[in-house]
Amino acid sequence: MKIIxxxxxxxxxxxxxxxxxALAFICxxxxxPAASGVYHSVFxxxxxxxxxxxxxxxxxxxxxxxxxLAGFGLILILILTNLxxxxxxxxxxxxxxxxxxxxxxYLYRVLFVIxxxxxxxxxxxxxxxxxxxxxxxxNRVLSATGLMRVLQTLGxxxxxxxxxxxxxxxxxxxxxxxxxxxxxxxxxVGVVSVLLYLAGLGxxxxxxxxAAEIDGCGWFRKFWNIELPLIMTQVRLNLILMIIGTLNGxxxxxxxxxxxxxxxxxxxxxxxxxxxxxxxxxxxxYACAIGLLLFFLILALTWVNNRYVRVSK
Amino acid sequence: xxxxxxxxxxxxxxxxxxxxxxxxxxVLSMLVFAFFPLYMMFNIxxxxxxxxxxxxxxxxxxxxxxxxxxxWETIGASIPNTLYLSLVPTVGALVLAVLASYVFARYRMPxxxxxxxxxxxxxxxxxxxxLMPLFTLLRNMNLLNTYTAxxxxxxxxxxxxxxxxxxxxxxxxxxxxxxxxxxxxxxxxRQIWHVVLPMxxxxxxxxxxLSFIGGWNNFLLPLLVIREPDRLPMAVxxxxxxDAYVKEWxxxxxxxxxxxxPLIILFIFTMRFFIRGVTAGALKG
Numbered sequence: 345m346k347i348i349x350x351x352x353x354x355x356x357x358x359x360x361x362x363x364x365x366a367l368a369f370i371c372x373x374x375x376x377p378a379a380s381g382v383y384h385s386v387f388x389x390x391x392x393x394x395x396x397x398x399x400x401x402x403x404x405x406x407x408x409x410x411x412x413l414a415g416f417g418l419i420l421i422l423i424l425t426n427l428x429x430x431x432x433x434x435x436x437x438x439x440x441x442x443x444x445x446x447x448x449x450y451l452y453r454v455l456f457v458i459x460x461x462x463x464x465x466x467x468x469x470x471x472x473x474x475x476x477x478x479x480x481x482x483n484r485v486l487s488a489t490g491l492m493r494v495l496q497t498l499g500x501x502x503x504x505x506x507x508x509x510x511x512x513x514x515x516x517x518x519x520x521x522x523x524x525x526x527x528x529x530x531x532x533v534g535v536v537s538v539l540l541y542l543a544g545l546g547x548x549x550x551x552x553x554x555a556a557e558i559d560g561c562g563w564f565r566k567f568w569n570i571e572l573p574l575i576m577t578q579v580r581l582n583l584i585l586m587i588i589g590t591l592n593g594x595x596x597x598x599x600x601x602x603x604x605x606x607x608x609x610x611x612x613x614x615x616x617x618x619x620x621x622x623x624x625x626x627x628x629x630y631a632c633a634i635g636l637l638l639f640f641l642i643l644a645l646t647w648v649n650n651r652y653v654r655v656s657k
Numbered sequence: 658x659x660x661x662x663x664x665x666x667x668x669x670x671x672x673x674x675x676x677x678x679x680x681x682x683x684v685l686s687m688l689v690f691a692f693f694p695l696y697m698m699f700n701i702x703x704x705x706x707x708x709x710x711x712x713x714x715x716x717x718x719x720x721x722x723x724x725x726x727x728x729w730e731t732i733g734a735s736i737p738n739t740l741y742l743s744l745v746p747t748v749g750a751l752v753l754a755v756l757a758s759y760v761f762a763r764y765r766m767p768x769x770x771x772x773x774x775x776x777x778x779x780x781x782x783x784x785x786x787x788l789m790p791l792f793t794l795l796r797n798m799n800l801l802n803t804y805t806a807x808x809x810x811x812x813x814x815x816x817x818x819x820x821x822x823x824x825x826x827x828x829x830x831x832x833x834x835x836x837x838x839x840x841x842x843x844x845x846x847r848q849i850w851h852v853v854l855p856m857x858x859x860x861x862x863x864x865x866x867l868s869f870i871g872g873w874n875n876f877l878l879p880l881l882v883i884r885e886p887d888r889l890p891m892a893v894x895x896x897x898x899x900d901a902y903v904k905e906w907x908x909x910x911x912x913x914x915x916x917x918x919p920l921i922i923l924f925i926f927t928m929r930f931f932i933r934g935v936t937a938g939a940l941k942g
Contacts, residue, residue, distance in 0.1 A: 348764055348767070360766075363772060373794075373813035374813060381790045457932060460920075465895050588781060638786055
């Protein structure tokens with residue numbers, strides 16, 4: 345690494361030229377739209393010509409907008425469930441790592457890459473089919489095993505008519521859609537995360553395991569005291585990406601339900617709400633204000649994450 | 658990784674074997690879930706709708722290979738477009754990222770931290786927040802309904818992640834190599850060509866794969882930007898297919914199978930780099 349002072353800059357200004365193209369791109373396609381978004385967040389703007397300055401009205405409106413607040417509540421639930429969903433990937437990586445035989449470990453790594461070629465849409469269609477009320481395997485299995493009866497009694501007890509017909513529409517009923525969405529993608533093993541965790545685990549020295557063996561550590565203590573600290577970098581990276589992804593994520597919901605947010609708008613996450621406001625309702629200024637709030641929320645969460653989730657080497 | 662862990666859990670006892678079996682069982686069951694959609698895609702692609710609703714899980718006797726003809730007719734035309742829209746941004750973003758991350762990794766000049774933060778903070782920016790202003794910008798640039806819009810925004814989006822990852826890798830490249838190149842009078846561009854590229858092949862291939870897949874599955878912006886149906890890239894065409902009122906499962910899944918062929922070819926060639934890139938180097942947070 346070389347330190348270049350102001351004085352040397354006269355001969356080395358060329359270095360800036362190497363950054364310039366990348367910088368030009370982000371200025372045009374990221375910072376300019378972002379600045380325009382900040383600017384328009386204090387306007388009533390339909391995304392086209394009509395502009396009217398309204399001060400902070402968009403923001404005060406956001407804080408009392410029940411749909412938006414419900415959306416943030418939804419995000420909180422999703423972040424908590426996504427936290428649990430990180431466990432299977434870690435468990436898979438640890439299981440592969442602890443296997444004897446380098447060949448097996450390599451083979452499994454290869455096998456976990458292959459599913460990346462499956463078009464995202466195929467995943468989506470199969471899960472949608474799984475939840476289908478009439479043809480879907482889920483309802484068929486529940487009926488065949490008699491579990492549907494249990495669910496019906498449970499449903500009456502809780503006070504929902506979701507199971508009344510005996511063929512619940514998992515993605516169509518307001519009481520069920522959140523559960524169906526959370527369960528979506530079971531068992532939630534992300535191939536890239538598995539490979540990332542394996543990379544971190546590869547840094548563990550054999551002597552550490554030997555010492556643990558002598559101390560009589562069980563499998564869980566080995567995980568907690570040796571393996572988890574060593575993959576903390578990757579866990580933290582995945583955690584940040586997960587939180588950002590959850591706050592930004594609305595693609596799947598949009599593809600499933602368009603911009604209605606599902607039955608009774610039960611899955612109207614802030615991202616989707618923003619899209620709806622901008623492109624359907626013609627309230628682009630308000631959408632920009634919501635975007636700004638989301639950005640600060642992500643920034644705050646990332647800061648908390650960096651601060652409190654420590655990496656011990 | 659090799660010597661470090663081999664021998665771990667090497668107890669020949671029954672308990673050790675049991676533990677080994679449990680691990681394999683667990684990983685295999687996860688793999689079954691991961692591979693299941695792949696199996697179903699090929700399985701359903703050879704069925705008629707009636708066969709699908711009667712027996713979706715197992716292959717049925719007459720294989721309806723003609724589904725692939727229908728599938729090809731639906732999306733074959735969009736393959737060249739989609740290849741263009743995946744390849745050009747991938748290459749563009751990688752070139753820009755290599756140039757910029759070389760400077761960030763090797764030099765500290767005035768404004769270094771400011772410039773670096775300017776890139777990194779974009780990783781936090783919620784994509785949708787920018788969508789409306791971006792759309793307006795593209796409209797003002799007269800780029801609506803053009804591929805140029807998708808290529809330019811694709812480059813802008815992918816390069817940030819590339820720079821973030823590449824900087825770490827270039828910093829880990831042995832300093833002596835750069836010094837030797839400098840001794841021979843090589844400027845930054847020749848150092849990139851002769852040192853950075855050869856030394857970081859795996860991670861470059863990995864990043865290329867990731868952005869190619871991203872471009873291949875790119876869905877949202879094309880849906881907003883491209884107006885003429887016959888110019889839509891594949892992901893949107895496939896979505897339209899699934900959104901049809903009466904789904905023809907066989908031809909639809911054939912279309913998806915055809916859509917994954919380029920990715921299969923890509924992975925055959927880059928698999929080894931890909932695994933090495935993600936595993937050995939370790940992406941550092």
